[in-house]
Amino acid sequence: xxxxxxxxxxxxxxxxxxxxxxxxxxxxxxxxxxxxxxxxxxxxxxxxxxxxxxxxxxxxxxxxxxxxxxxxxxxxxxxxxxxxxxxxxxxxxxxxxxxxxxxxxxxxxxxxxxxxxxxxxxxxxxxxxxxxxxxxxxxxxxxxxxxxxxxxxxxxxxxxxxxxxxxxxxxxxxxxxxxxxxxxxxxxxxxxxxxxxxxxxxxxxxxxxx
Amino acid sequence: xxxxxxxxxxxxxxxxxxxxxxxxxxxxxxxxxxxxxxxxxxxxxxxxxxxxxxxxxxxxxxxxxxxxxxxxxxxxxxxxxxxxxxxxxxxxxxxxxxxxxxxxxxxxxxxxxxxxxxxxxxxxxxxxxxxxxxxxxxxxxxxxxxxxxxxxxxxxxxxxxxxxxxxxxxxxxxxxxxxxxxxxxxxxxxxxxxxxxxxxxxxxxxxxxx
DNA sequence: GGATATATTATACATTGTATAATCTTACAT
DNA sequence: ATGTAAGATTATACAATGTATAATATATCC
Numbered sequence: 001x002x003x004x005x006x007x008x009x010x011x012x013x014x015x016x017x018x019x020x021x022x023x024x025x026x027x028x029x030x031x032x033x034x035x036x037x038x039x040x041x042x043x044x045x046x047x048x049x050x051x052x053x054x055x056x057x058x059x060x061x062x063x064x065x066x067x068x069x070x071x072x073x074x075x076x077x078x079x080x081x082x083x084x085x086x087x088x089x090x091x092x093x094x095x096x097x098x099x100x101x102x103x104x105x106x107x108x109x110x111x112x113x114x115x116x117x118x119x120x121x122x123x124x125x126x127x128x129x130x131x132x133x134x135x136x137x138x139x140x141x142x143x144x145x146x147x148x149x150x151x152x153x154x155x156x157x158x159x160x161x162x163x164x165x166x167x168x169x170x171x172x173x174x175x176x177x178x179x180x181x182x183x184x185x186x187x188x189x190x191x192x193x194x195x196x197x198x199x200x201x202x203x204x205x206x207x208x209x210x
Numbered sequence: 211x212x213x214x215x216x217x218x219x220x221x222x223x224x225x226x227x228x229x230x231x232x233x234x235x236x237x238x239x240x241x242x243x244x245x246x247x248x249x250x251x252x253x254x255x256x257x258x259x260x261x262x263x264x265x266x267x268x269x270x271x272x273x274x275x276x277x278x279x280x281x282x283x284x285x286x287x288x289x290x291x292x293x294x295x296x297x298x299x300x301x302x303x304x305x306x307x308x309x310x311x312x313x314x315x316x317x318x319x320x321x322x323x324x325x326x327x328x329x330x331x332x333x334x335x336x337x338x339x340x341x342x343x344x345x346x347x348x349x350x351x352x353x354x355x356x357x358x359x360x361x362x363x364x365x366x367x368x369x370x371x372x373x374x375x376x377x378x379x380x381x382x383x384x385x386x387x388x389x390x391x392x393x394x395x396x397x398x399x400x401x402x403x404x405x406x407x408x409x410x411x412x413x414x415x416x417x418x419x420x
Numbered sequence: 421g422g423a424t425a426t427a428t429t430a431t432a433c434a435t436t437g438t439a440t441a442a443t444c445t446t447a448c449a450t
Numbered sequence: 451a452t453g454t455a456a457g458a459t460t461a462t463a464c465a466a467t468g469t470a471t472a473a474t475a476t477a478t479c480c
């Protein structure tokens with residue numbers, strides 16, 4: 001999260017990026033200490049020592065701060081995860097492994113996760129058509145599915161994009177259900193169920209080898 | 211939508227229900243004429259001739275009005291739909307038929323649909339744990355899946371509740387994607403794809419009869 | 421009729437998010 | 451270097467949301 005140097009960057013762009021970073025630092029600290037709902041944009045602006053309007057220039061709503069923070073975290077995790085996946089035998093296993101990694105973090109940061117997921121879902125619908133903002137986890141899933149297709153394991157008559165979108169929303173719902181009542185079920189087990197349902201479908205399969 | 215009589219109901223309960231109905235009528239009319247975003251709670255209260263606070267007592271947020279309206283519509287449609295399903299041969303066909311019926315209405319009322327879906331999704335997550343508010347379409351889907359299980363067509367190792375939840379969210383996403391750019395694809399075709407993906411999964415099936 | 425519960429109301433308030441125009445800083449070309 | 455254009459920050463004002471509190475009206479029940 002440090003404001004490290006970026007080569008082709010003027011003073012202006014750098015300063016803007018620095019205040020952006022500062023906002024995120026300050027805000028996340030306040031969120032952790034007093035909770036998300038008890039922290040106002042006013043307060044964030046004050047602690048970050050900028051005008052409220054400047055804060056709104058960077059982040060149109062409070063949730064957007066959390067979103068950007070989580071994106072960075074997620075990006076870091078993804079890099080670590082991806083290499084380990086190649087050893088695994090099939091698509092199902094790879095998907096579960098990829099998601100498990102992400103959920104270690106989720107389990108530790110439930111509130112942030114909830115805020116972030118809610119915001120992303122809302123944006124997926126109401127937001128503008130910028131589907132550009134792909135999550136790191138999403139691009140990993142895309143890669144896994146594509147590999148599965150090439151290996152002849154995953155069907156080709158449905159686009160990768162659609163499948164990833166569906167799987168992504170499915171896992172979102174599961175996480176949010178878990179957040180509402182963590183004691184009710186184990187996140188990983190539920191996740192494995194979802195992946196299985198996604199891959200094999202709802203149809204009853206006849207056992208080929210009894 | 212008329213305030214028809216309900217047998218065991220006192221004057222007080224009736225009056226409350228009547229103002230509730232009036233709010234919905236007035237609000238929906240305003241929404242249709244000037245758009246959802248251009249209509250304020252203030253204005254709704256004024257036209258309905260009640261205090262703003264009373265309005266908030268009935269509906270905590272503007273979206274809730276739309277939600278209740280749509281619930282009523284949906285209930286009406288569901289009743290008409292259900293009987294026709296029994297003639298259809300399998301789960302897949304039944305699901306597609308049930309959803310197609312609902313989407314006739316969706317295609318005519320895109321704005322309302324968008325508001326309503328966004329609200330429901332937000333509530334599914336952030337809202338309180340009252341999963342009681344089951345949609346009419348959801349209960350139809352529940353019934354279809356259950357029948358499928360009994361016929362040995364649908365797997366039994368995953369709960370009906372989970373499957374309906376997943377399918378429901380899937381169709382929600384599809385509709386919202388369609389709303390963002392109706393010209394991009396046909397809603398029904400996309401819906402059939404989703405149902406197929408839900409039933410048969412993402413796995414590549416070997417053709418048994420070539 | 422009077423006590424009690426509930427719906428409605430008036431009022432005030434903190435917060436959100438937007439709009440406008442002024443001010444300051446950087447970038448760039450002459 | 452200097453003036454100008456672009457863009458970032460700011461002060462200020464505003465409409466609207468959603469909540470809290472206490473007062474008032476209305477219905478219900480004994």
